[in-house]
Amino acid sequence: MNGRSERRAQTLNELVAFIGVFVVIVSFAGPAVRRATDVAEASTRLCRASQTAEIAIGLVGSDLRQASIVTYDPAGLGSAAKTWPGGFRLAVRFPDHTAAAYFMQDGALVRYSLAEGLETPMSEKCLRWVMRKDFEQFNVAPVAGDAGLYRIDVAIRIRKPVGRDMQAREQIAHFTTAVRLRVGGSP
Amino acid sequence: MKGQSWHSAEARRGGWVTTDLILGLVLLVMIMGSIIGAIALQARAAVQLAQETRARLLLEGELERLRGLPEAELVPSVDERFVPFLGVSPSLEAATFRRTVRVEEDAHAARVTLVAEIPRTSGPCIVSIEGILCIHGGQAR
Numbered sequence: 185m186n187g188r189s190e191r192r193a194q195t196l197n198e199l200v201a202f203i204g205v206f207v208v209i210v211s212f213a214g215p216a217v218r219r220a221t222d223v224a225e226a227s228t229r230l231c232r233a234s235q236t237a238e239i240a241i242g243l244v245g246s247d248l249r250q251a252s253i254v255t256y257d258p259a260g261l262g263s264a265a266k267t268w269p270g271g272f273r274l275a276v277r278f279p280d281h282t283a284a285a286y287f288m289q290d291g292a293l294v295r296y297s298l299a300e301g302l303e304t305p306m307s308e309k310c311l312r313w314v315m316r317k318d319f320e321q322f323n324v325a326p327v328a329g330d331a332g333l334y335r336i337d338v339a340i341r342i343r344k345p346v347g348r349d350m351q352a353r354e355q356i357a358h359f360t361t362a363v364r365l366r367v368g369g370s371p
Numbered sequence: 372m373k374g375q376s377w378h379s380a381e382a383r384r385g386g387w388v389t390t391d392l393i394l395g396l397v398l399l400v401m402i403m404g405s406i407i408g409a410i411a412l413q414a415r416a417a418v419q420l421a422q423e424t425r426a427r428l429l430l431e432g433e434l435e436r437l438r439g440l441p442e443a444e445l446v447p448s449v450d451e452r453f454v455p456f457l458g459v460s461p462s463l464e465a466a467t468f469r470r471t472v473r474v475e476e477d478a479h480a481a482r483v484t485l486v487a488e489i490p491r492t493s494g495p496c497i498v499s500i501e502g503i504l505c506i507h508g509g510q511a512r
Binding site: 198201202205209213216217220223226227228231233234235237238241330331332333335357359360361362363364366 | 392395396399400403406407410411413414416417418420421424425427428429431432433435436438439456457458460512
C-alpha cells in the first residue's frame with residue numbers, strides 16, 4: 185500500500201516536472217515560433233512581389249515597345265486614378281490606333297484596352313486586367329538625354345502582419361528597369 | 372531482500388523516466404530548431420530571389436539603353452565592368468556588373484552579354500542576359 189502511494193507520488197512529481205519544463209520551453213519558444221511564421225509569411229510575400237513586379241513590368245514594357253505615342257504623368261500612377269480629363273496617368277497608343285491605359289486603383293494596377301479611336305474606355309468595350317492589390321507606386325518616365333527610353337519604377341508593399349501596428353511593419357520592395365520604344369513616340 | 376529489490380527497480384524506473392524526459396526535450400528542441408532553420412532558409416531564398424529579379428531587370432534596362440547607342444559607342448569588349456545607368460539598389464551594392472560586346476564579322480549586328488555577379492556565402496550567383504543588337508544607319512537597335 186505504502187509502495188503504491190509512493191509510486192503514485194513519484195509519478196505525479198515527474199508529471200508536474202515534465203509539464204513545468206514543457207511550459208517553460210513553450211513560453212520561450214512561442215515568440216520564436218511566432219517570429220518564424222512572420223518571417224515565413226514576409227518571405228512568401230517578397231517572392232510574390234518579385235514575380236508580380238516582373239509580370240507587370242513585362243506587360244507594361246511590351247506595351248511600351250509597341251507604342252507609337254506614350255502619354256504619362258511624371259508623378260506616376262498614384263492611387264487617384266484618371267487625373268487627366270478623359271485620360272489616364274499612363275496611356276500608350278499603338279500604330280493600329282488602339283490604345284492601352286493604366287492606373288492604380290486601391291493598390292491594384294489596372295490596365296484598360298481602348299478600342300480604335302476611343303479616348304476613354306467604355307465599360308462594355310474595355311478588357312480589364314488587374315494585378316495584385318499591393319502596388320505602392322508604378323512610375324513610367326522618359327530617361328533624360330536618351331530619346332525613346334523610358335524608366336519603369338515599381339514599388340510593391342510587403343505586409344508583415346505582426347501585432348496591431350500593421351502600418352509600421354510594412355516594407356517596400358523596389359524594382360527598376362528601362363524600356364525603349366521600338367516604333368517611335370513622344371511624351 | 373524484497374525491499375531492496377523494490378528500491379532498485381524503482382531507481383531503474385526513475386532513471387528511465389529521466390532519460391525519456393531528456394530525450395523528449397531534445398527531440399522537441401530538434402524539431403523546433405529544424406522548423407526555424409527551414410523558415411530562415413526560405414526567408415534567405417526569398418531575399419535572394421528578389422535580388423536576382425532586381426539584377427535581371429537592371430540588366431534588361433541596360434540592354435535597352437544599349438539599343439539606342441550610336442555604332443561608334445558600341446565598342447567590342449570582354450568582361451568589362453560597368454555601373455548600370457539606372458543605379459544600383461542597396462541590396463545589390465556588393466554585386467559586380469560585366470559586359471561583353473562582340474561585333475559580328477559583317478558589322479551589322481552585335482552580340483551583347485550582360486552579367487551580374489552577386490556574392491553569396493555559398494558561392495557567387497550569376498544572373499546573365501544576352502541580346503543581339505542590329506546595327507542600322509550607324510545606330511544599334
